[in-house]
Amino acid sequence: MFYDEPVQLRSGDGVWLHAVDGTRYLDLYNNVPCVGHANPRVAAAIAEQASKLNVHSRYVHESVVDYVERLVGTHHEGIESAILACSGTEATEMALTMARTVTGKRGLIGTNATYHGNSSLVGQLTRLPVGTDRDGIRSIHTPQVFRPLEAGLSDAELCQRHLDELEATIASFDDDGGFAGIMLCSILANEGLPAVPAGWFDQAIAIVRDRGGVVIADEVQAGFARSGNMWGYDTSGFVPDIVCMGKPMGNGLPVSAVASSHENVSAFRAKHRYFNTFASSPLQAAAGMAVLDEIEDRDLVASVASVGQSLLGAVRELQTDHPKMGDVRGHGLFVGIDWVRPGTTEPDVAGAAAMVEALKARGMLLGKAGEHGNVLKIRPPLVFEHEHAELFLDALAGAVADAHD
Numbered sequence: 001m002f003y004d005e006p007v008q009l010r011s012g013d014g015v016w017l018h019a020v021d022g023t024r025y026l027d028l029y030n031n032v033p034c035v036g037h038a039n040p041r042v043a044a045a046i047a048e049q050a051s052k053l054n055v056h057s058r059y060v061h062e063s064v065v066d067y068v069e070r071l072v073g074t075h076h077e078g079i080e081s082a083i084l085a086c087s088g089t090e091a092t093e094m095a096l097t098m099a100r101t102v103t104g105k106r107g108l109i110g111t112n113a114t115y116h117g118n119s120s121l122v123g124q125l126t127r128l129p130v131g132t133d134r135d136g137i138r139s140i141h142t143p144q145v146f147r148p149l150e151a152g153l154s155d156a157e158l159c160q161r162h163l164d165e166l167e168a169t170i171a172s173f174d175d176d177g178g179f180a181g182i183m184l185c186s187i188l189a190n191e192g193l194p195a196v197p198a199g200w201f202d203q204a205i206a207i208v209r210d211r212g213g214v215v216i217a218d219e220v221q222a223g224f225a226r227s228g229n230m231w232g233y234d235t236s237g238f239v240p241d242i243v244c245m246g247k248p249m250g251n252g253l254p255v256s257a258v259a260s261s262h263e264n265v266s267a268f269r270a271k272h273r274y275f276n277t278f279a280s281s282p283l284q285a286a287a288g289m290a291v292l293d294e295i296e297d298r299d300l301v302a303s304v305a306s307v308g309q310s311l312l313g314a315v316r317e318l319q320t321d322h323p324k325m326g327d328v329r330g331h332g333l334f335v336g337i338d339w340v341r342p343g344t345t346e347p348d349v350a351g352a353a354a355m356v357e358a359l360k361a362r363g364m365l366l367g368k369a370g371e372h373g374n375v376l377k378i379r380p381p382l383v384f385e386h387e388h389a390e391l392f393l394d395a396l397a398g399a400v401a402d403a404h405d
C-alpha cells in the first residue's frame, strides 16, 4: 500500500477521490480511471450491458467486433487486428510470444529499468541487469540524457553509445536463438520518463528492423491520450509492429489487448490456441467503447496536450529556484520530477518519498517511478483541467518550498 498511513477511499468523481474520513484528494496517480472516477457514461454503458448479456467469446457479439475495429482504427495502418485480454501482463505476454512466433527466433530485449507485467515470461524483463540473460531475454541501459552512461559525451555521442549497445545485444543472440524483437514502453514510463538522446527512438527502431526483429510498443501506461497524442509511439515518433494496451482501456473494468497486422495475429493464433475466459466479452466492449467515446467527444487528446503543456511549463518554472528538482520532464498529462541531492544528479529516494507524503497532507495523491524510485510521478486523469492544475501547482509550490527550508 502507498503511504505511511494508507488512504481508505469511499468514492470518487472526476478528478477527485473521497476518503472515509471525509478528506477530499485530487488524483494525480490515476492511469486506470482515465476519463474520471465514476464516469457516468462508462458506468451507464457497463450497467446497461450487464443487464442485457455478458458471455465469453465463444459466441459472436457484434459489439466486440465493432469495438476492436474502432480500437485498431485509432492506430497506424499496420495495426489491423487485436486480441482482447484482461490485464496488461496478458497483453505483453501475448506480444512477446507473437514476436517469437512470427520471427521464429527467441531473443528479446527490454530496458534495464522496465516493468511490463508479472507472468513467468514477462516478469523476466523486470529490472533485468545489462549483461544477464533470463529465458532468452536481455536488456540495454535505458537511454537517457539526465544521468548519462558516461559523462562528457555530446548528445550525438551518447546516442551512439546506446545504439552500439543495442547492436551488440542483438548480436549476442546470433548463435543463441536469434533475435526476435524489442519491447519498449513508448514513453519509458516505468523508467521515469527520461528524455532520450535526440534521434534514439528512430535509429534504435531502424536497427531492430534491420536485424529482423519486431518492435513492440507497450502502451499500457502511455496509451489512450496520456501523452497528448492518442498513442505514446506518436509522441516518441516511431511505428511499432505490435502494440499492447491495458490499464485505462475500460476505465477500471479489466480490459487489455494486443494488436498487430492480420498476418501476425493469425500466425500467433495458428500456433497458440489463445483463450481467455473473461476477455472479448460484451461487457468489456461496452466499457471500452464508452472510454473511446469520452476521449473523442470531450476532445481529450487536445485537452491533455494543452493542460499538460502548461503544467510542465509551470513545474519547470518552479524548478529554477529549487535545486532538489533535478530534472522536470514528461509528455501530456504525465510529468516527472527527478528529485536529487542539490547540485548533483544523485537520486534522493527518501526525499522523493517525503514529498509524496507532504503532497498527500496537502490533498494531492501521486506516486514515484524510475530506476531509483526518486521520480515524482504526476499523472492525473485525462479530464484534469487548468483549474485542477492550478490547485496542484499551489500545493506543489508549498511542499517544494518546505522541502528546501
Ligand SMILES: Cc1ncc(COP(=O)(O)O)c(C=O)c1O
Pocket (backbone or CB within 6 Å): 086, 087, 088, 089, 090, 092, 115, 116, 117, 118, 185, 189, 190, 218, 220, 221, 246, 247
Ligand atoms: C508499462 C506497463 N506494462 C504492463 C503492465 C502490466 O499491467 P497489469 O498490471 O494490468 O498486468 C504495467 C503495470 O504496471 C505497466 O506499467
